[in-house]
Structures are given as structure tokens and as C-alpha cells.
Amino acid sequence: MLLSLSLFPPQASTNAAEVDALYLFLVALCSLTAFGVIAAMTFFAIRYRRRPGNEVGADIHGSTVLEIIWTAIPFVILMFVFAWGASLYFKLSRPPEDAMEVFVVGRQWMWKIQHMEGRREINTLHVPLGKPVKLTMTSEDVIHAFYVPAFRVKADVVPGRYTTLWFQPTQTGEFHLFCAEYCGTEHSRMGGSIIVMQPAEYEAWLAAAPGGGGLPSGGSASLTPVQLGKKLFTEKACATCHLPAPGGVGPVLVGIYGQQVELASGATVKVDEAYIRESILTPLAKVVKGFPPAMPTFGGQLTEEQVMSLIAYVKSLSDGAGSGAAVPAAPAASTPATLAPAN
Amino acid sequence: MQTSERKKPNYLNAEHTVASWLLTVDHKRIAILYLVSITLMFFIGGLMAGAIRTELLTPAGDLMSSDTYDKAFTLHGIVMVFFFLIPSIPATLGNFLVPLMIGAKDLAFPRLNLLSWYVYIVGATIGIVATVTGGLDTGWTLYTPYSTAYATTNVVLPAIGIFITGFSSILTGLNFIVTIHKMRAPGLTWFRLPLFIWAHYATSIVMVLATPVIAITVLMVVLDRGFGLGIFDPKAGGDPVLFQHLFWFYSHPAVYIMILPAMGVISEVIPCFSKKRIFGYNFIAASSLSIAVIGFFVWGHHLFTTPQSMYAAMAFSIISFAVAVPSAVKTFNWAATMYKGSITFEAPMIYAFGFMGLFLVGGLTGLFLGALGLDLHVHDTYFVVAHFHYIMVGGAIMAYMAGLHFWWPKITGKMYPEGPAKAAALIIFVGFNLTFFPQFLAGYAGMPRRYHYYPPEFQIFNVLSTAGASILGFGYLLPLCYLLWSLRHGREAGPNPWGATGLEWMIDSPPPPHNFDTTPVVNWEPYDYPAAHRDAAKDAVPEAASV
Structure with missing residues (x-):
């Protein structure tokens, strides 16, 4: 036993x-x-051992x-x-549509975790029992790997792009979280725990210290990613070109998430987290057809958390994202409309 | 004394000066130079393994700092892979035996052969000195962007060491390919070649085609790190995962550089000690080639947890399962060779049995890693560590030991002592399993590799493993002692102590400097043990010849 x-x-x-x-x-x-x-x-070794009368093997070539x-x-x-x-593998790589989302940023040597409801934590991830959870992950420095043996899942966490991993816990308790890709001196201590709670307890935990978790995060600690993204959208003057209705210098972002868009090159691309990220950091890589390659790059000006927040906000402008629950996101068109004049 | 004066000079006693060794172009002497060098490398790498295993006895990192631990496993990996395993069988036994087995006086390019040893020595010296003095903490895999932008240790020099050593591999491979094509004795057609030659031919193709890729890759690491080229740096638009593709495009075939020659050795040893033709000669030869070719298309199975596309992962998975088939075919043929044989149990055969057992486990556990959904759990855990040690130590080194004992009489003219050799084979087998089998269990239980600290529930596996490693280490010291002892005290071997077939057994032990006084003409099949037995019987009892 x-x-x-x-x-x-x-x-x-x-x-x-x-x-x-x-x-x-x-x-x-x-x-x-x-x-x-x-x-x-x-x-064979016993039966055909050498002994008197068995001095040489049978003359067999093969069969x-x-x-x-x-x-x-x-x-x-x-x-x-x-x-x-x-x-x-298909099952393990395709998160269910209704999975709750959590952002994960790896760095030497800690895991920074951001819940959509605003709560942040380090090296610990609280999740509710029985709900599928999808992690969107990136790294600030080297390659790490997010590994939870109790869930039998692992995915590399790579700088410069997003990877995802999902699981649906079936047991409450505390489970190991490891970094599985060698990442330097303290690699073996870059871990922590996944804490699976009853949904009600989890809600209570989320509500207990909104945005807290004891992290210094520059005054934006109490904001959810969508709220933070919305704030950045204003501060970085994104709204100047990305108007809520056609006519702006850049494409309309309302309702764009999950759509296929045609590029200037003639190719099409699906608007997902990776594409939004790329469009913020290297905007000229894949310009949407019909728009001038006019967007300045934000590479080097945003932290990974800020990029993730902007993505969360852009996603919240489309229906069905599910993650924008914390803001009144449903009538998406009205939200940026109030933003735009502010700039 | 009088007898040795009557004897013809052999390659060992023809000349005695240091220069006659260091400037030799005799493939047999170069093989000895390699043998001495890689043995040194093996014990350096082994020392590091000992340090790692001692540290892991307890969950806390209490013996050394994390930095030292990381440097120890990096040095262990680099030395064992690049400076020991890759040259091991080809550069020693291959160098010694390829010309002898095909009836040639030397390799096609003897000077190139000597150059390849010097290149190896320069590369290995740079690699080791740099790694020991500065220390390198990237792991032997040198993953970017850690190696290019974040490691504070000495990445460039060891990388240059690996770069240089690669050329030694390429030169050896080139030499073997040309030699096997152009210098076979009259009558020695492709299908009369010993399977050892087929294995080395397949290995050489891999060496020549794959090694340039690792050379380019480490060069890119050096340029990226030294000059900020940004090939692997996402901030500059580079891709760190690209490195992994390039690295494994070489490093997976490199596993076949280690294991194919090992398979070649086993294909010689099992028929000899079964006194029987090898079962399914054509199929074993073909499987060597198919492993070499298919082995180029499986590298992506090291990247199942990276963001490579789902369909690429599926392709790599299915090809990886396909490459398992020829290995299985070989295994079944070796086992079938023993059927209706006349089997004896000298040390080379015991080592070959050890190879069969360990290679079976190593190969079969590869299936766990090739299965996509399962690999997501066991990737980068001790399960992988156990798997590749079963292949590379259990498989390749057991076969290397089998070959070293099998041809020791030919190489030195002396018999090794049989009792200690058998005991060592057994001790190594037991020690090996005790070291690495618990690591499968630790891996499935979730212990990640390259961990200096680990949760206490994994301690039991690590205690077993460290206990096994001490037995294993002792086991490896034994051959070093008794083989050296045999140089002086071993009994004379004579040309063919095993009653083996093959051209190398028809000349004196040790062979004369130019191998064959007259070029042999071959008009017989390989492994014709029934005919060899009839001939021997004829010599011994002439009256029986009339039958």
C-alpha cells in the first residue's frame, strides 16, 4: 500500500x-x-549450452x-x-471552451500568477474543484516548464510567446508545482503548490483580499486584468486609432477576438492571444489588410503582465470571452466609446 | 626471450619511441591513443556522476552549492556524451577493426585518422579545462536563451570545445565510409561483410551528416552570446525553441552514433559464443541502415512540451514508433541466433547478455516517451534520465565492454583473466539496475531532472540509486585493474582464442604493423561457424575429413 x-x-x-x-x-x-x-x-542458453555432442550450432541462415x-x-x-x-495528447492540448483563465508569468526563479478576478499570488495557485482551468503562460527570461505531477500535465513556458496548459481538478488538497525545464541556479526551488479548494471556499478566497496577495504592483494591485488593460488602453493612447467603430487609423477591436482577419500580405490569421500579443509588440509583422503600417511598437515598453492585461481587455470587447466578468463588458461597443474621447 | 626474437614484429613492439606513438599513422596505434584518452574521460565523467549521486542521497542540497551541483551535472553530461560515448566504440574498436575486418592494411586516409585524434584531444582539452576552471552550468543541452543570455558561467569555451571535437567525428566517419567502399579485400562483397562493418558504415553516415549541424548550432550560440546576434533571443525577434530543433537534429542521431556500433559489437559476439551463423543477416544489416535514416526524422520527440504544432508532434511521434521496429527486429534476431547454438559463457558473452537485458528495458521505455499524452507527464523527469542511461550506459557501454573483452586478445595479444571479468560483468549489471531502475519510478512519481533539492517523498528512490551507483562505480574499476594486469600477466592469446570467424582472427595477435602480409581473398560467407568447425575438426582429426 x-x-x-x-x-x-x-x-x-x-x-x-x-x-x-x-x-x-x-x-x-x-x-x-x-x-x-x-x-x-x-x-536457449540452458538448452543449447555447449556439451559433448553439441560442439557447433545448427546451420541456420534465418527465416x-x-x-x-x-x-x-x-x-x-x-x-x-x-x-x-x-x-x-489532443485532449490534453485542447482546453474546454468554458475553462476559467489564469495568467502565469515565469521568471528566474518564481511563478507569478494573476487571476482574472484580480487576485495575484506567487508560487501558489488556488483553483476551484471540478472546474476546468486554462493557464496562459509566458516567461520574462529563460524557458521554464509548468509541471503538476498530480494532474499529469506539463508545458514549457517560453519567453516571447504564449503557451497554454489546462486541467480539471478532481480532488481538493495541496499538490506539487515544479519547474521542469532547467533554468539556472535555483531551478530546483522554482516551485510551489497548487491548492484545490471547494468552489465556495475558492470564491471566499478570491473575495478575501482582492488584488492583494501581498504583492507590490505599482498601485494597480486592486484592478482586474481587464480593468488594468482598459486603463493601459487609455494611457498608451491605443484608443486614438482603435476606435469603437470603423473610421480609425487602426482596425476596430470590438468583436475581433476569435475572428479570422485578412492581412495585407493576403494571408489570413486567427485573432488569438498570440496574434494580439504580436500586434502589440511587433505591430508591423502582420498588418491587417486595408490599414496603413502605422502602429508604433510597444516592445520593451510593457511588462508581460501589462501585455496580458491588454489582451484580456481586447478579449473582453468580444462576446463569449467569459473572462471579462469583472467589468460590465457585455455591451462592448459602449465601453471604448467612452474611452476614445478621453484621448 | 628467444621466442620473442623469432616472432615477427607486431604493431605494439615494432617501434618504441614516444614519437612513434604520437606521430603514428597506424590505425591500430591510433585506436590505442583513443582508448587511453576516452578511458580518462570516462573516469572524469564518472567522478562527476559520483558527486551528483552523493549529493542526491538527501533531499536537501547539503553537500555542495546549487551552482556547483549544476556545474557537476553539466560536466558529467558534456564529458560523457561528447568526449566519451560518441567516440567510444567507433574511435577505439572501430578504428582498430574496420581495416582488419575488411582485409585492408589501414584506413583510406591514415594521416587524417591521426589528425582526427589530435582534433579530438584539442577539443576535449578546451572543453574540460574550460568547464573545470570556469565552470559551465547550462546542462549539456545548452538550451537557449539561458546559455546565450542568462548563464553567468563560461559558455563560449566549452562550446568551442564541442565544435572542435565534432570535426574529429566527421573525419572518422568520412574515413570509414571511404575505407569500407574502396578498400575491401577481393571477394569481400557487401553481403559478406561482418555486421560490425555495416553498423559502422551506418554510424559514419550519421556522423558525417549530423555533426555539422551541432557545429553550426553551437557556433550560433557563441555568436548570439558574444555578439548579441539574437538568433535565439525573442527580444530581437529570435526564437529560443529553434535552438532545440537544431540541437536535437544532431543530438538524437547522436544516440544512434552511440548505439549502432554497440549493436555491431553484439552482432559479432553472440554468433561467436553460440558457434552459429547470425540469424537474419540481411535484416540486421538493413535495420542498421534504416535506423540511421529514420533516426534523422525523430528529433521533435524531444520537444513535445514546447509550443511546436500539434501536427508536427504527431508526425514526430509516429516516426519515433516506426524507428523502434528495426531495433526490435535486431533484438529478436540476436535471440534467435542462440537457438540451436552451442553456447558458452565467456565474459564477452556475459556482457552481451547484460546488453540485451538493459537495451530491452531502455528501448521499451522509449515507447512511454514516444506516446504523446504520456510524455507530457514524464518529459524532463527522472523517467527520461533512467531511459537514456539504459540506452547509453546499459546499452552502449555494456556492448563496449563486451567488445573490449572480445577483442582484447587481438589488441594486446593477452587473455584477460576470465573469473574477474565475469564477476565484473555481473557487478556492473546489478549495480546498473539498482542505480537506474528506481529512477523510472521516481520519474513517474513526478521528480523533475536536474534538481539539486527535491521533496522528501522521493528520497527512497534516490537512496537506492546512490547505493547502486557505488556498486556500479566499483564494477567499472575492476576491468581497469584486471585488463591492465593482463598486459603483463595475461596468458598468450594466440591468433584466434575464441574460434571466431572474420579476417581479424586469421592474423597474429597483436597484428603485425601492416595487418596482412598478403591481401586475403574472401570466398566465404560471414559467420560461417559450421564450416569453421568442420575445418577445425579436419585439422584436429585428419581421418574424419573423408566424411
Whole structure:
């Protein structure tokens, strides 16, 4: 009992049992194969050991039939394992639509976490039981990897772009969070915990210290990402060109999230977090068709948290983002309209 | 004394000066130069492994600082991969045996061969001195942007060391390819070649095609770090993940540089101690080539957790499963070779059995890592560490030991002592499993690799592993002692102590300086143990010849 406990991390997500099932299948398959080959070799070694009357081996060249059999059978089995692993991977890489979002920024050597409701934490992530959670992650410096053994998930956290990871906790409690990609001196201490709470407790926790978490964050601590993004949208004069209705120098951002847009190059691109990020930091890379390449770059002027907040705000301008709940986001068109004249 | 005067000079005693060694163009002497150098490297790398395992005995990082720990595992990785494993079998046994096995007087380019040793020495010296004095803490994988922009340690010099050493690999590969194509003895057609040659041919192709990529890649790291080129720097529009693609485009095939020659050794040892033809010669030869070719297209399986596209990941996964098939085919053929054999259990065979067991485990656990959904959990954990040690230490080094014992009589003219050799093989096997099997369990339980501190629930695995490592370390010291002992005290081997087939066994041990007095003409199949047995019987009992 004690032994079996230590051979597996806790099974604390909907994925965990499925990953374990494939693991156990492979353990069985591989043990059987290894046992078969070793048993055959042991049998041959004893049965055909050299002794009087057995001075030389039989004159055998091989057997094409056997070769075909032991090429084809492993091939078929391996393709089956591939299909199983790939289908699991699809599930693990595609977060459900209704997943709640959390921003994660990795840096040497800590995890900075930003909840959509405004609460921030470091090296600890509180999540409610039973709800799918999607992490949007980036790094401020080197490559890290966000790894939660109890959920059987891991994803690299790469500077300059977003990666995502999702899970749905099935057990309350505290679980290990590790950095799994070597990132320098304190790599082995760049970890913490995931705390899974009952939804009601989680709501209470969120409400307890809005924006708190004891982090100094330049006066914007009490704002949610959408609120912070909205503030930045004004401060950085984005609203000057991105008007709520056609006619501005830049494209209208209302309702744009999740859409396909045509680029000046003729290609199309889906407006997702990665594209919005790219358009803020290197705006001339993919200019939308019909607009002048006039936007100044904001690369180097925004922290990762600020970029994420701007994205959260742009997303909140479209329906169905779900993450804009903290602001009256639904009639999106009116919100920037009130902003625009301010600049 | 009188007998040695009557004897023809051999490559060891033909000349005695230091210059005759350092300026030799004899492939056999160069093999010895490599043997001495890589043995030194092995023990430097091993010392670092000992330091790592001692530190990990307890969850707290109490023996050394995190910086020192990071430098220790980096040095361990760099030395073992670049300066020991990659040259190990090809540069020693390959160098010694390729010309002998094909009936040639030397490699095609003897001076190039000597140059490749000097290039290796220069590269390895720069690499080691830089890593030891300044220290390098990037891991042997040199991942960007840590290595290019954040590491405060000495990245450039060790990278230059790796860059230089790569050329030694390329030159050796080139030499083998030309030699195998152009210098085979009359009658020695491709399908009469020993499988050791096929394996080295396949390895050489990988060396020549893949090594330039790592050279370019580390050069890019140096330029990025030294001159801020920004190739891997996202702030300058570069892509840090690009490095991983380039790195593994070499470093995955590099695993085949280590394991293919090992497979070649096993293909010689098992038939000899089964006194039987190898089972499925054509299929083993073809599987070496297909592993070499397919092995170029699986690098992305090291990147399943990076933001590479889902479809790229699927392609890399399916190809990785495909490359498992030829390895399986080889394994089944080796096992089948023993069927109806006449099997004896000298040390090379014991090491070969060890190889079979460990390579099986190493290969099969690769399936766990190739399975996409499962890899997301075990990637970058101790499961991976255990897996590649089973392949690279369990597989490649066990086979290297098998080969070293098998051809030791040919190389030195002396027999190693059988008892200690068998005991060492057993001790290494047990120590190895105790060291690395618990690491599979630690990995699945969630212990990440390259951790100086770890949560206490993983301690049990680490205690077992460290205990195993002390046995393993002791096991590796044994051959060093008894093989050196045998140089002086071993009994004379004679030309063919194992009754093996193959041209190398038809000449004296140690071989004369120019290998063959007259170029042999080959009109027989490889591994023709039944015929060899008939011939031996004819010699021993002439009256039986009439049958």
C-alpha cells in the first residue's frame, strides 16, 4: 500500500486516470515483451549450452517468415500505442471552451500568477474543484516548464510567446508545482503548490483580499486584468486609432477576438492571444489588410503582465470571452466609446 | 626471450619511441591513443556522476552549492556524451577493426585518422579545462536563451570545445565510409561483410551528416552570446525553441552514433559464443541502415512540451514508433541466433547478455516517451534520465565492454583473466539496475531532472540509486585493474582464442604493423561457424575429413 502510493503521484485531475491507464498498459506490454525475450534467451542458453555432442550450432541462415512476423506484429502494436498517445495528447492540448483563465508569468526563479478576478499570488495557485482551468503562460527570461505531477500535465513556458496548459481538478488538497525545464541556479526551488479548494471556499478566497496577495504592483494591485488593460488602453493612447467603430487609423477591436482577419500580405490569421500579443509588440509583422503600417511598437515598453492585461481587455470587447466578468463588458461597443474621447 | 626474437614484429613492439606513438599513422596505434584518452574521460565523467549521486542521497542540497551541483551535472553530461560515448566504440574498436575486418592494411586516409585524434584531444582539452576552471552550468543541452543570455558561467569555451571535437567525428566517419567502399579485400562483397562493418558504415553516415549541424548550432550560440546576434533571443525577434530543433537534429542521431556500433559489437559476439551463423543477416544489416535514416526524422520527440504544432508532434511521434521496429527486429534476431547454438559463457558473452537485458528495458521505455499524452507527464523527469542511461550506459557501454573483452586478445595479444571479468560483468549489471531502475519510478512519481533539492517523498528512490551507483562505480574499476594486469600477466592469446570467424582472427595477435602480409581473398560467407568447425575438426582429426 505504502509502496503503491509512492509509485504514483496523486490522481487529482480528470486527465490523471487516463494517463495512468496508458502507462499501466505500456508497463504490462513492455514487461511481457521483455519477459518473453529474456525467457527465450535463458531457455536457449540452458538448452543449447555447449556439451559433448553439441560442439557447433545448427546451420541456420534465418527465416523470412519469422522476420515478417516480428516486423509486422510490433509495427501494428506500436501504431496502436501511437494512436492512444496521440488521442490523449489532443485532449490534453485542447482546453474546454468554458475553462476559467489564469495568467502565469515565469521568471528566474518564481511563478507569478494573476487571476482574472484580480487576485495575484506567487508560487501558489488556488483553483476551484471540478472546474476546468486554462493557464496562459509566458516567461520574462529563460524557458521554464509548468509541471503538476498530480494532474499529469506539463508545458514549457517560453519567453516571447504564449503557451497554454489546462486541467480539471478532481480532488481538493495541496499538490506539487515544479519547474521542469532547467533554468539556472535555483531551478530546483522554482516551485510551489497548487491548492484545490471547494468552489465556495475558492470564491471566499478570491473575495478575501482582492488584488492583494501581498504583492507590490505599482498601485494597480486592486484592478482586474481587464480593468488594468482598459486603463493601459487609455494611457498608451491605443484608443486614438482603435476606435469603437470603423473610421480609425487602426482596425476596430470590438468583436475581433476569435475572428479570422485578412492581412495585407493576403494571408489570413486567427485573432488569438498570440496574434494580439504580436500586434502589440511587433505591430508591423502582420498588418491587417486595408490599414496603413502605422502602429508604433510597444516592445520593451510593457511588462508581460501589462501585455496580458491588454489582451484580456481586447478579449473582453468580444462576446463569449467569459473572462471579462469583472467589468460590465457585455455591451462592448459602449465601453471604448467612452474611452476614445478621453484621448 | 628467444621466442620473442623469432616472432615477427607486431604493431605494439615494432617501434618504441614516444614519437612513434604520437606521430603514428597506424590505425591500430591510433585506436590505442583513443582508448587511453576516452578511458580518462570516462573516469572524469564518472567522478562527476559520483558527486551528483552523493549529493542526491538527501533531499536537501547539503553537500555542495546549487551552482556547483549544476556545474557537476553539466560536466558529467558534456564529458560523457561528447568526449566519451560518441567516440567510444567507433574511435577505439572501430578504428582498430574496420581495416582488419575488411582485409585492408589501414584506413583510406591514415594521416587524417591521426589528425582526427589530435582534433579530438584539442577539443576535449578546451572543453574540460574550460568547464573545470570556469565552470559551465547550462546542462549539456545548452538550451537557449539561458546559455546565450542568462548563464553567468563560461559558455563560449566549452562550446568551442564541442565544435572542435565534432570535426574529429566527421573525419572518422568520412574515413570509414571511404575505407569500407574502396578498400575491401577481393571477394569481400557487401553481403559478406561482418555486421560490425555495416553498423559502422551506418554510424559514419550519421556522423558525417549530423555533426555539422551541432557545429553550426553551437557556433550560433557563441555568436548570439558574444555578439548579441539574437538568433535565439525573442527580444530581437529570435526564437529560443529553434535552438532545440537544431540541437536535437544532431543530438538524437547522436544516440544512434552511440548505439549502432554497440549493436555491431553484439552482432559479432553472440554468433561467436553460440558457434552459429547470425540469424537474419540481411535484416540486421538493413535495420542498421534504416535506423540511421529514420533516426534523422525523430528529433521533435524531444520537444513535445514546447509550443511546436500539434501536427508536427504527431508526425514526430509516429516516426519515433516506426524507428523502434528495426531495433526490435535486431533484438529478436540476436535471440534467435542462440537457438540451436552451442553456447558458452565467456565474459564477452556475459556482457552481451547484460546488453540485451538493459537495451530491452531502455528501448521499451522509449515507447512511454514516444506516446504523446504520456510524455507530457514524464518529459524532463527522472523517467527520461533512467531511459537514456539504459540506452547509453546499459546499452552502449555494456556492448563496449563486451567488445573490449572480445577483442582484447587481438589488441594486446593477452587473455584477460576470465573469473574477474565475469564477476565484473555481473557487478556492473546489478549495480546498473539498482542505480537506474528506481529512477523510472521516481520519474513517474513526478521528480523533475536536474534538481539539486527535491521533496522528501522521493528520497527512497534516490537512496537506492546512490547505493547502486557505488556498486556500479566499483564494477567499472575492476576491468581497469584486471585488463591492465593482463598486459603483463595475461596468458598468450594466440591468433584466434575464441574460434571466431572474420579476417581479424586469421592474423597474429597483436597484428603485425601492416595487418596482412598478403591481401586475403574472401570466398566465404560471414559467420560461417559450421564450416569453421568442420575445418577445425579436419585439422584436429585428419581421418574424419573423408566424411
